[in-house]
Amino acid sequence: MNVSQVILPAVVAGIIGSAAMAETQFSLSYFVGPKHRFNEAFFTPLGDNLEELSSGALTVKQYGGGTLNSNPALQYSTVVEGVADLAFGISSYTYDLFPISSAVSVPGVCNSGVDCTEALWRAQDLIEDEFNAKLIAMWSNEPMAIVSKDRPITSLEDFQGLKxxxxxxxEADFLSxxxxxxVSQSVSEINQNLANGTIDAIAIDPTSVRDFKLFEPANYVTLGMPTSGLAFWILMNNDTYDE
Incomplete structure (x- = not known):
């Protein structure tokens, strides 16, 4: 999957058409680190493409690693309140605000990152109504893996009491x-918490094993869980878009 498959072309065209006469730099907030795969796959290409298509008039300045807001659950407020022009976030971190896009996480709704992304796009009109901001991009990751430190998971019994x-x-209801x-924890804490035994395992998409170096504290990865993905998005502040 590449950036052209997740960014809404009409929205990008609107941004370029309305702002191409004036030089504009957009701020982009995200809580993951600059070396995260999403930067290479989405954040940097978004900025590069906007700059190229606008002949240099539109640029994007990244504020990664939680520079503007380190709380993953508050990225939505960061963009709505205008702290950042653009922000990356995950619907399920504030499930009560975004029940429609979060529904892609229900087991059985979809079975791969591409399948889940296509499901989100089919519900685009409904999802856009959830946000008090302009939807720029949305996509999904792969179904969860279980990353564990001391206990290999080979049967249903192995889940009993596992934190x-x-x-x-x-995901919490499914695993319960x-x-x-x-338990709920910030993704920035999971490596250390698995290492020190605060948690026994982590439910996360397989590629995050590399992103957060979970191969350091973990000894086992269980694949094939019958789950779906998570809804990721990039939003733009309404006032910024209207200007």
């Missing part, structure tokens, strides 16, 4: 039904 970090209420004890 697992989850990304959403939907399997007998686990789900």
């Amino acid at each position: 697992i970090r989850v990304s959403s209420n939907i 039904a399997l007998g686990a004890s789900p």
